[in-house]
Amino acid sequence: MEEYEHVEILLAEDNPHDAELAIRGLKKHKLANNIVWVKNGEQALDYVFRRGEFEGRSSDAPRLILLDLKMPKVDGIEVTRIVKSDERTRHIPVVIMTSSKEEKDIADSYRCGANSYIVKPLDFASLVEVAAQVGFYWLAINRPRP
Amino acid sequence: MTRRGAAHSVRSKLLLGVLATTGAALLITAAAVAYYDLRSFRNNLVSDITAIADILGLAATPALEFDDPPAASAYLGLLRAKPGVTAAAIYAANGALFAKYVPGGAPLPDLPEGDGYRFADGKLVLFKRIVAHNEILGTVYVEARYDLGRRLANYLGILAAVLLASLGAAALIAHRLHRGIVGPIASVADIAHAVLERRDFSRRATKTSDDEIGVLVDAFNNMLDEVGERTAVLERTQEELKTLNAELEHRVAARTAQLEAANKELESFSYSVSHDLRAPLRAVGGFAELLWEDHAADLNAEAQRKLGVIRSEAARMGALIDDLLAFSRLGRKSLQPAELDMAALVDNVFARLRTEAGGERVELRVGRLPQAYGDRALLEQVWVNLLSNAIKFSSKKEQPVVEVGAISEEHEHVYYVRDNGAGFDPRYKAKLFGVFQRLHDGSEFPGTGVGLALVQRIVLRHGGRVWADGKPDEGATFYFTLPKEVGDGGV
Numbered sequence: 001m002e003e004y005e006h007v008e009i010l011l012a013e014d015n016p017h018d019a020e021l022a023i024r025g026l027k028k029h030k031l032a033n034n035i036v037w038v039k040n041g042e043q044a045l046d047y048v049f050r051r052g053e054f055e056g057r058s059s060d061a062p063r064l065i066l067l068d069l070k071m072p073k074v075d076g077i078e079v080t081r082i083v084k085s086d087e088r089t090r091h092i093p094v095v096i097m098t099s100s101k102e103e104k105d106i107a108d109s110y111r112c113g114a115n116s117y118i119v120k121p122l123d124f125a126s127l128v129e130v131a132a133q134v135g136f137y138w139l140a141i142n143r144p145r146p
Numbered sequence: 147m148t149r150r151g152a153a154h155s156v157r158s159k160l161l162l163g164v165l166a167t168t169g170a171a172l173l174i175t176a177a178a179v180a181y182y183d184l185r186s187f188r189n190n191l192v193s194d195i196t197a198i199a200d201i202l203g204l205a206a207t208p209a210l211e212f213d214d215p216p217a218a219s220a221y222l223g224l225l226r227a228k229p230g231v232t233a234a235a236i237y238a239a240n241g242a243l244f245a246k247y248v249p250g251g252a253p254l255p256d257l258p259e260g261d262g263y264r265f266a267d268g269k270l271v272l273f274k275r276i277v278a279h280n281e282i283l284g285t286v287y288v289e290a291r292y293d294l295g296r297r298l299a300n301y302l303g304i305l306a307a308v309l310l311a312s313l314g315a316a317a318l319i320a321h322r323l324h325r326g327i328v329g330p331i332a333s334v335a336d337i338a339h340a341v342l343e344r345r346d347f348s349r350r351a352t353k354t355s356d357d358e359i360g361v362l363v364d365a366f367n368n369m370l371d372e373v374g375e376r377t378a379v380l381e382r383t384q385e386e387l388k389t390l391n392a393e394l395e396h397r398v399a400a401r402t403a404q405l406e407a408a409n410k411e412l413e414s415f416s417y418s419v420s421h422d423l424r425a426p427l428r429a430v431g432g433f434a435e436l437l438w439e440d441h442a443a444d445l446n447a448e449a450q451r452k453l454g455v456i457r458s459e460a461a462r463m464g465a466l467i468d469d470l471l472a473f474s475r476l477g478r479k480s481l482q483p484a485e486l487d488m489a490a491l492v493d494n495v496f497a498r499l500r501t502e503a504g505g506e507r508v509e510l511r512v513g514r515l516p517q518a519y520g521d522r523a524l525l526e527q528v529w530v531n532l533l534s535n536a537i538k539f540s541s542k543k544e545q546p547v548v549e550v551g552a553i554s555e556e557h558e559h560v561y562y563v564r565d566n567g568a569g570f571d572p573r574y575k576a577k578l579f580g581v582f583q584r585l586h587d588g589s590e591f592p593g594t595g596v597g598l599a600l601v602q603r604i605v606l607r608h609g610g611r612v613w614a615d616g617k618p619d620e621g622a623t624f625y626f627t628l629p630k631e632v633g634d635g636g637v
């Protein structure tokens with residue numbers, strides 16, 4: 001379970017290409033060193049609440065959760081609602097990733113309690129903007145590992 | 147009840163008319179007859195009594211000549227056969243009473259008078275001289291009853307009886323007339339009433355005569371035919387109209403439902419376009435980008451060029467999808483119209499475009515711009531699209547100039563944006579406002595071809611029109627109108 005230590009970002013994305021591009025974008029700009037990628041909302045919730053396959057992981061909460069809006073089983077909106085309604089996880093910043101700037105998606109994102117939204121693909125400018133919005137300036141800093 | 151009253155009144159009028167006519171004729175006739183009769187009665191009396199006096203004079207002549215009063219008295223006594231004579235006397239030439247006849251004991255005049263007669267106190271008094279051999283022998287005096295009052299009373303009695311009889315006859319005639327004239331009229335009135343009350347146009351008045359009333363009945367019946375026919379047509383039309391209306395409402399409801407369904411479908415379609423269509427495109431663009439970043443050094447020039455095409459085309463398709471979605475969203479979004487300061491809007495938009503779209507060199511000339519009534523966000527989009535086009539297409543000129551102005555007409559404001567840029571071939575004017583229609587090479591002037599279509603759609607939704615003028619290399623002018631009156635168009 002060593003790989004789950006010091007998790008900085010939890011990425012929930014069902015599309016492997018989108019996930020690859022996102023991870024690549026984050027790492028390329030040295031925005032995060034430790035990213036956990038899950039493929040749907042159910043896994044994301046399992047990870048956050050340390051259950052199922054993630055039962056034994058360390059008790060550290062991720063510093064940021066990036067959620068794809070549309071995912072099989074449990075979508076990003078639902079995950080956000082659950083995370084934001086639980087006392088233990090409410091403080092974790094959640095950012096919804098959408099495919100478009102459709103008003104409906106943006107409105108839904110904010111309504112369920114997300115801290116921000118970001119339009120895919122995650123390019124440098126939008127990542128920095130989102131980091132500032134959720135108050136995670138560390139994301140933008142090239143922080144050497146201790 | 148007024149109808150009954152009217153019939154009644156016709157009846158009494160008729161009766162009154164007949165009675166008045168009869169009465170008047172009778173009265174005039176009676177008056178004329180009475181006058182004539184009373185006159186001849188009087189004349190007859192005078193000539194009668196004159197004759198009696200003459201006879202008495204002739205008869206009494208010898209008695210006077212021989213001074214034989216009893217003989218004269220005997221003659222006078224003959225007057226008993228004439229009851230109208232109330233007194234008579236013969237006076238001698240010297241004026242002394244010679245003989246007398248007074249059955250009632252009436253007083254006699256003391257002295258005789260000259261020839262003549264007079265009427266007094268209901269009596270005719272007559273003096274007649276007795277002349278023989280040109281010598282006045284004496285005077286005859288006759289007094290007779292002249293009873294005009296009784297005669298008149300008789301007359302009035304007869305007249306009253308005749309009048310009564312004729313009035314009775316007149317009343318009878320009037321009654322007959324009533325049956326013949328008022329009866330049919332009243333029956334016409336009854337039927338008219340029934341028709342009015344029960345809307346029963348099948349009833350007809352019966353014709354009883356061929357006179358004017360018969361004509362009236364015919365006319366009334368014809369009128370009923372006509373009215374009945376027209377009412378039937380009217381009712382049928384009304385019924386049809388009702389059915390049509392109901393049908394129309396039904397159809398409108400069905401269409402509305404269809405439209406709503408279509409709108410929903412379109413919404414979910416564009417939603418799925420924006421999500422599902424983008425995912426593979428994102429992979430194409432993203433991985434082309436990765437290829438470029440990670441392996442550019444391994445590729446030769448031609449491979450790099452081809453990769454560049456993939457990258458730029460993927461980006462262009464992203465832009466097309468964005469614009470197409472914006473365009474389709476526009477049709478569904480409801481307008482939120484308000485008073486708009488167009489001059490401020492243009493200044494605002496131009497200031498932004500000047501830095502964004504590389505319009506630093508462009509000179510902007512703004513004329514008078516009247517206020518408009520419309521959706522702020524959408525009309526701002528119109529200015530953005532028109533001004534960015536003007537900047538884009540004039541950017542290759544040495545001194546690019548963009549001119550904005552308006553002309554106010556009776557019902558609308560005509561706004562325009564003019565540039566001195568690349569212009570267009572007027573033959574392709576009709577294609578300017580079509581979606582994805584471009585008149586210029588993408589390499590020369592980039593764009594997706596949605597901007598003007600968007601402008602047209604926004605302006606049409608506001609109840610206005612769009613058109614353009616231009617010539618190649620001589621610039622272009624784009625016009626759009628907005629109605630002056632609120633609610634004059636689609637707003």
